[in-house]
Amino acid sequence: MSDLKHLQEQMMAFIMGQPSSTDGLLKEGQGADTQTRLGIYRNNYLCALRDVLDTDFDILGRYMGDELFDPMIEGYIETCPSQYTSLRDFGNQIPQFLTETEPFKNYPQLAHLARFERALMDSFDAADRPRLARSDLMAIPQEQWPNMTLRFHPSLQRFQAPYNVVEIWQAIKAEQHPPDLTTQAAMWVLWRNAERLTEFRSASDFEQLMLNGFLSGNNLAGVAEQLAASFAPDVIAAHLVEQLFTWLDAGWVIALPTDAGTELTAV
Incomplete structure (x- = not known):
């Protein structure tokens, strides 16, 4: 494996919250230290995931309210890390997550509302x-x-x-x-x-x-x-x-x- 490919994989693992070494990922420079700068990269990635879920499940979020929707997003990102090259597919498992995870599974309509929002997106994106x-x-x-x-x-x-x-x-x-x-x-x-x-x-x-x-x-x-x-x-x-x-x-x-x-x- 080339040094560049190894560094790219380590960087991606760190950004996605997976076990990784941060040695040599960024060059030392003026201003913020390496760990702070790496943290910025990770935070930007997590913000992108949150933004796509906010957009894809807009009505679900409004129905749940921030007090329930925000913990749902955080739990989903932690439990179901993205395995896709496109952010469009990141929310595919939201209905299943809502069905299986406390306290959301106590409100079974949430998973069905999420399914409906996903179905609307699938129809819009169809060939x-x-x-x-x-x-x-x-x-x-x-x-x-x-x-x-x-x-x-x-x-x-x-x-x-x-x-x-x-x-x-x-x-x-x-x-x-x-x-x-x-x-x-x-x-x-x-x-x-x-x-x-x-x-x-x-x-x-x-x-x-x-x-x-x-x-x-x-x-x-x-x-x-x-x-x-x-x-x-x-x-x-x-x-x-x-x-x-x-x-x-x-x-x-x-x-x-x-x-x-x-x-x-x-x-």
Whole structure:
């Protein structure tokens, strides 16, 4: 190992709070002594980690308050040192940390609120793909529709939590007092629209079953069969195509493969 590489590894270990020797890391100079200057480097690194968590979990921080959020950040930095080359990924384990660590695990909504903020970031950062429109669906011969499957935009996600954390997030984002914690079973859909803005909305029972069916790889006929177990035929007939149009208008769909050996994709 070269002397330079060894010094770089020792410097990184020191900055990250790992056991290391500080001999020769910095040249002696005027002003502050070596240990003070090294401490400045470490403190700047820790400040960068705190800043990224403050930014990535802004609503969570406001909900928890400084008295709880600041110790959470300090505990997370100590327990889960960064293993990533990008600060964007540093907060990936926050939901798990909140689930497993006292006193935060006594407030289970915190982990779910953190998951929602992470999901919003994931949708925003997802890869982009051209999207289909309802006119593309109408271009497919109707006899091929039963065998048609859907491929969704990479930003599309489903989010479910046992508490009303999305409503809490919305209230705090609007600088309103958050509602009391309640249990719920709603499913939310998140995606990034064509204007590169992240959107989300709740899904009806019908839409949940339909979306879950397509995401499981079922074709339109299979999805309709699944829906028939819970809804009357006239309800399915009225809402199935309407729901497809809604998804296409929102930019959720990027391909409509059929078993006829064709796959309609956006270009």
